[in-house]
Amino acid sequence: MRRKDIDGSESVPSFYGKELRWKREQAGLTLQQLAEGSFYGLSHLSEIERGQRRMPQDLAEHVDRVLKTDGFFARRCEDVRKARTKGHADYYVEVLELExxxxxxxxxxxxxxxxxxxxxxxxxxxxxxxxxxxxxxxxxxxxxxxxxxxxxxxxxxxxxxxxxxxxxxxxxxxxxxxxxxxxxxxxxxxxxxxxxxxxxxxxxxxxxxxxxxxxxxxxxxxxxxxxxxxxxxxxxxxxxxxxxxxxxxxxxxxxxxxxxxxxxxxxxxxxxxxxxxxxxxxxxxxxxxxxxxxxxx
Known part of the structure; x- marks a missing residue:
């Protein structure tokens, strides 16, 4: 079955997720291998790669260390947070994270x-x-x-x-x-x-x-x-x-x-x-x- 590609132009989270998958595969790592040493499972990382979930700051720092991406993903966390909260009231941002x-x-x-x-x-x-x-x-x-x-x-x-x-x-x-x-x-x-x-x-x-x-x-x-x-x-x-x-x-x-x-x-x-x-x-x-x-x- 052909894997569905990610359209990185859809949104900032999609772009971010596509870049994560590309960097991970370039390093020859599976999702499980990338998740090792963090507090997150492979399903969490998979949803990030598909642009469906925001990457937490601590996970972004872990990914940067494993993939040797010089802080790229940690620096982009704020961009993704803003993209996911666009269209919502400021007071609702914390609820989006919680739900x-x-x-x-x-x-x-x-x-x-x-x-x-x-x-x-x-x-x-x-x-x-x-x-x-x-x-x-x-x-x-x-x-x-x-x-x-x-x-x-x-x-x-x-x-x-x-x-x-x-x-x-x-x-x-x-x-x-x-x-x-x-x-x-x-x-x-x-x-x-x-x-x-x-x-x-x-x-x-x-x-x-x-x-x-x-x-x-x-x-x-x-x-x-x-x-x-x-x-x-x-x-x-x-x-x-x-x-x-x-x-x-x-x-x-x-x-x-x-x-x-x-x-x-x-x-x-x-x-x-x-x-x-x-x-x-x-x-x-x-x-x-x-x-x-x-x-x-």
């Missing part, structure tokens, strides 16, 4: 579908709502940056993800009917084919945890858990153990208040069908979904 290493992600979305699940029309609508006057070039950068994060939900090797969304996300038509139908159908399709568990919190559930903005909890195999909370124009990563534990327990209560995953998936699917037929979704109380399976608390 690449996350083993599990638990997320609460009260207003919109998560970015990695958004299709282009939905991304554009959300971006324009927050930045109505920005140039098209900047909007295009944000759309591209968000699309590149689709792997979080679609890649079978990505983190296991548990998502709780407010029912209002389904009821609020931020796009035309056909585009909303396509967007929600995409969420259903990804949920059926990946390690992505959806739950819907009914709009009329009453008081519940996380009545503020977006919240994400991330756990790792080699580091303590962290949480991230975001508003319209700001975000904060919190790693203080006591606070993270409080948020984790609150998220458990949120999941208990939400509908079961199979019922939630049917709700998303039904909303997509409603939009496709030209109707606005009419909410939980008008559907028979809860009669098919009682709301379990």
């Amino acid at each position: 690449e290493r996350a083993q599990d992600i638990e997320e609460w979305m009260p207003d919109v579908i998560p970015g990695p699940l958004q299709l282009e029309p939905y991304i554009r609508a959300v971006v324009h709502a927050a930045h109505p006057s920005e140039p098209e070039e900047q909007t295009a950068e944000k759309i591209s940056a968000r699309q590149e994060r689709a792997w979080l939900y679609e890649d079978s090797q990505g983190p296991e993800t548990w998502l709780v969304m407010s029912e209002l996300v389904l009821l609020r038509p931020i796009l035309g009917a056909e585009e909303m139908a396509e967007q929600l159908a995409h969420v259903v399709d990804v949920a059926r084919h990946r390690r992505f568990v959806p739950q819907i919190l009914p709009w009329n559930v009453g008081t519940h945890p996380f009545t503020m903005g977006t919240t994400r909890l991330m756990t790792f195999t080699d580091a303590p858990p962290v949480m991230y909370t975001e508003g319209m124009y700001s975000g904060q990563v919190i790693d203080e153990p006591g606070t993270v534990r409080q948020y984790t327990k609150a998220y458990d209560r949120l999941r208990a208040a939400a509908l079961p995953p199979d019922v939630s998936l049917k709700m998303i699917e039904r909303a997509a069908e409603d939009y496709r037929s030209g109707k606005l979704p009419c909410g939980l109380e008008h559907h028979s979904l809860t009669e098919e399976q009682p709301h379990q608390r």
